[in-house]
Amino acid sequence: MSGCWRIILRAPAELSDEVVLSRDWWGKMLPLFFASRLEALEPIEADVFSVGKRVAGAYHNGRVFLVGDAAHITNTRGGMNMNCGIHDAWALGARLAAVWRNEAPLEAAYACAEARRRVALEQLIPRTDRSVVGGGAWLEQVRALAADQAASRAYLIETSMLDMAERP
Ligand SMILES: Cc1cc2nc3c(=O)[nH]c(=O)nc-3n(C[C@H](O)[C@H](O)[C@H](O)COP(=O)(O)OP(=O)(O)OC[C@H]3O[C@@H](n4cnc5c(N)ncnc54)[C@H](O)[C@@H]3O)c2cc1C
Known part of the structure; x- marks a missing residue:
């Protein structure tokens, strides 16, 4: 996106919003997709949404x-x-x-x-x-x-x- 990257991760349904929004959880997920150093990464915004119909x-x-x-x-x-x-x-x-x-x-x-x-x-x-x-x-x-x-x-x-x- 303009000026930032939007990253969408699929979280297991059994994890609470609080857990998936914590650096502990997404910090472990990101290296699975990105090779560069991510320690300095500061999210601008994080949110949880579910998919429905x-x-x-x-x-x-x-x-x-x-x-x-x-x-x-x-x-x-x-x-x-x-x-x-x-x-x-x-x-x-x-x-x-x-x-x-x-x-x-x-x-x-x-x-x-x-x-x-x-x-x-x-x-x-x-x-x-x-x-x-x-x-x-x-x-x-x-x-x-x-x-x-x-x-x-x-x-x-x-x-x-x-x-x-x-x-x-
Ligand atoms: C990750 C993601 C990607 C998406 N990508 C696309 C895309 O590429 N193309 C596309 O067409 N759509 C996309 N969508 C869907 C799109 O974001 C929504 O369809 C759209 O934002 C809905 O707009 P809305 O105004 O109807 O509802 P909302 O954006 O939900 O607005 C409703 C507003 O009402 C407020 N509100 C709720 N209750 C009350 C109350 N009691 N009193 C006063 N205010 C209240 C809420 O706070 C909110 O601000 C995407 C959605 C997500 C989550």
């Missing part, structure tokens, strides 16, 4: 709406959850503004929230699962796509999540 049962209740991580969680390795959350906010924000200006009924915001939930279930989660599996078969598939211009374009649109965002 969940979608809220409903994205709205009365006048309360969910977007972002409150609405859906996916594996961080997919690299899509924040982007999808921004799409949620973009889409719902426009509807809520219209409701506030009396240009649309509240039901328009409900319909939008339900559409965003379908995006999470039908696109975000399966696509994340597919990219997390990765491996040789996926590389072969991408190589084959490169030979087909229309398929390459469709793949890039999908990878950029353009098909998951509402058109302005």
